[in-house]
Amino acid sequence: MNANVDADMKANSIDEILKRRRIIITCGTGGVGKTTVSAALAMRAAQLGKRAAVITIDPARRLATSLGLTELSETPVDLTRNLREAMPSHKIDGTFSALMPNAKANFDDFVKELSASKTIAEQIARNPLFQIFTKEFSGTNEYMALERLQALDLTGQFDCIILDTPPSRNALAFLNAPKLVAELFEERLIRWLVLPANRLLSAGMRKALGILEKLTGAGFMTNLLDFASTLFSVRVQFLANFEKTTRLLQSEAVGFIMVTTPTPEAAPDVHHFVRTLQEHRFHFEGLTINRTIGYLFKSTSKPNQATSPGLPVLEGIRKREEQAMRALSSGNIRICAMLPELARDIHSVEDLLYVANAFETHHAQ
């Protein structure tokens, strides 16, 4: 997008990316293995000597499960020992931690933190719209993930943070979320709702509000005005925060990696995603293609004459993978890693190591 176009055009290995950026944000649609890739990235960073942390916002505790833990907490859990035990022959200079902030409580907490006033906290507690908003507004989880990332970064505890973005249908949801939340705070509009003098300025506006009240009932309007005035009272702090977050994401400290599976249908999404990243002036580091089966067919183990009814399916998947590789690498999309489909689900640091090591193998190819 700007001065570092030349540097950006060059394909980078994961190791180079980890050395270059302090924060890596992984994006992708649900089911591509984003959480696994994120954890493996942090592990790789620890192998490279970084103090690394993976942060995930995920109600389903995927990260905990794949690390072989029952749960993770709001504060970083140090797993360096588990990593050392898993690879006793290696000297690991860095550290490896994981954390999972509670997404549900967060938006309330965040508004409370912004306001630092008791009245606001009480307003939030009694207004049902805040309950709905915190749980269901698409964008809140994504926005709060960024807030947590920033807070963790500021502690200076880590020199490599991997953010596993919340699950969503499309990778763009994450990029658009902060803007969506920011629109809520758009001053002019909230002002209409909050300041009675302004509301009286326009007869049209008064009529519109009248209709809305008729549609929704009086209870809703009271709560909506209360909701808006709460947001209004913290808007200055919010917008300042929002700007800070955007600046961080655009900075040289942050790189984005998109995770995808090897299917040709993923290509339009990937291209769209990379374009949007560039529009936001964020740094795209490359595409990680997860769950590839090509390696099975390259194996050097003795050829087996036996056959199986599943073989035509697997052959079909292999051909699709080859098509996908062509479709995905068209244009100027860089592939920074290809990871193997594993034969079982990941339940331990040992299994994750197979993924982390694949980063190295890919680069060697």
Next chain:
Amino acid sequence: MGALFGNRRSAQEPLSPVTKKPKPTSKIAAIPLLSEVLTRPVIFVSGKGGVGKSVVTQAIALALSRKGRRTLWVELEDPLKPRGQLSKIAPKLWRLNCDAEMSFEEYALLKIGDSPLARMFIDNKLMRYLAKAAPGIHELVLLGKIWHESSRYESVVVDMPSTGHGLALFQSTKNYATLFRGGPIHEDAEEMILTFADSGKTGHVIVALPEEMPLRESLDLDQFLMEIFPKNRATFVVNRTFPKTGVPANIPADPTNWPSPLAENPLDYLNRRVLLEEHNLRIWRDQELSFAEFGYVSPAEAHTSAAIAEVLSEQLVTGGHL
């Protein structure tokens, strides 16, 4: 106000001593067969991202339309298709890309009548902002549109957003039905929840893959849906299972006992895949959960979603589900 909007859940809980949650098999509504669910006028297809919800939805819609039912296949805000587009794609089969902003307009005009005043209301900048920003409105109008359309078709099959966002659609509507009083929006939300909770009118299908995370998350989804619709249990479908074959005895049946998570070659992968699927499906079987199965459609056989849906719709018929 505070008391009125207090924590409803605790207010509704019986004042009995705390007991353990009952096992899913006792007391709770039994899991219906897929074949039974497919006869209901509205069908919601839910599940984790990436499990093939969209293609399963399309297959169900296609199969129903071929059985002669006037069918609407609903996608919710697919960004790659024109907003609100309704198109006829086969005899008796229509596809709608439902859009919240357009549905909000349509709803407002329906309620206040199409007049210059109504137009002014819709075009009002503040109203547009509210339709987007007021918590839950977005979700409410999407479901409202589906509810409204259901009177025009014999079957409506909905491709729900992945787990969290999908639940939010139901939860928001339920919130509007319970947290507020008075006004058409509240009344309609109440009516919608009654319709979607009624096993005579609405079916819920949960799709998963024979992999651990999707199977586990489907159980959570089932729990959440039961909280919202206690008398309308979902039916379960596992998608993309590999053909079942005999496996050499030297591979341990429990995948956690394998020395490495990698397979050595295609045949080794397939053998392990069969064991892995069996191992993973125990997550459902342990809950005495019955389910329907869709076999993996080889990409060599069908590689567009329309072609895969075609094969799956045949599987629905051959499997006796329709």
